[in-house]
Amino acid sequence: FSSNSDKANLEPMNVETISEGSTVSHGDNAFMGDVPTLAFPSISTSDFQFDHEKAAEIIVEKVAEFSNKLVNVRFVLVDLSRGSKILSLVKAKAAKKHLDPRKFFTHVGDITCLRSKGGLHCAVIANAANWRLKPGGGGVNAAIFKAAGPALESATKERAELLLPGNAVAVPLPSSSPLFTREGVTHVIHVLGPNMNPQRPDCLNNDYNKGCKILREAYTSLFETFASIVR
Numbered sequence: 001f002s003s004n005s006d007k008a009n010l011e012p013m014n015v016e017t018i019s020e021g022s023t024v025s026h027g028d029n030a031f032m033g034d035v036p037t038l039a040f041p042s043i044s045t046s047d048f049q050f051d052h053e054k055a056a057e058i059i060v061e062k063v064a065e066f067s068n069k070l071v072n073v074r075f076v077l078v079d080l081s082r083g084s085k086i087l088s089l090v091k092a093k094a095a096k097k098h099l100d101p102r103k104f105f106t107h108v109g110d111i112t113c114l115r116s117k118g119g120l121h122c123a124v125i126a127n128a129a130n131w132r133l134k135p136g137g138g139g140v141n142a143a144i145f146k147a148a149g150p151a152l153e154s155a156t157k158e159r160a161e162l163l164l165p166g167n168a169v170a171v172p173l174p175s176s177s178p179l180f181t182r183e184g185v186t187h188v189i190h191v192l193g194p195n196m197n198p199q200r201p202d203c204l205n206n207d208y209n210k211g212c213k214i215l216r217e218a219y220t221s222l223f224e225t226f227a228s229i230v231r
């Protein structure tokens with residue numbers, strides 16, 4: 001398992017090495033047709049300062065659980081940089097657990113440009129949201145709201161006013177949104193993870209018993225919400 005599309009930006013076909021000697025391509029002319037795919041960032045590990053090792057363990061545990069339960073879907077963990085520590089940790093743990101690289105892989109790139117810049121079609125993307133479900137604030141939240149335009153903010157308001165840690169809410173993207181037209185994204189799932197940053201609301205003050213429980217709930221809620229969309 002050396003799935004990362006480190007090569008994605010370099011190779012037009014986005015060929016991704018999945019194990020020694022074998023490759024799989026993804027993208028619009030992807031293998032197995034257009035398998036419903038969820039792209040998600042690592043929840044809580046940047047602005048919310050959650051421990052990367054613990055988060056990686058939980059990501060792999062939850063992906064393993066749900067990729068067993070759900071047939072014919074894919075999960076992609078996305079981060080911006082090739083040097084991403086969370087991507088490296090997750091790749092190593094996923095390989096150790098023998099997760100099927102056709103159902104789960106990692107991708108280096110901006111989650112708002114997966115199809116246009118990475119040739120990877122993900123109809124559903126997850127957002128590491130804030131409790132007010134508001135644009136801005138930096139990180140992936142600011143990027144997704146900016147790329148989606150005002151349509152996402154109003155569509156979000158129709159679905160929920162706020163989010164509690166560990167929960168997720170799916171928002172269908174209006175077809176007027178550039179994320180819909182350019183990237184083929186039909187839904188954004190907002191997820192609120194546990195916060196370890198004293199500068200942000202609901203800081204858990206390094207209580208990792210609570211923190212890990214809430215992060216598990218957040219991924220369970222995200223993957224169940226994804227399942228309900230593709231069902």
Ligand code: AR6
Nearest residue numbers: 041044045046047048110111128130137138139140141143
């Ligand atoms: N594409 C892909 N991954 C990204 C992108 C992007 N455009 N931008 C950031 N990441 P963070 P959190 C990765 O801080 O820790 C917000 O301001 C990033 O490298 O966005 O859950 C909200 O308003 C990291 O791996 O989310 C909340 O208040 C991951 O996305 C708060 O931050 C999550 O980083 C949430 O903090």
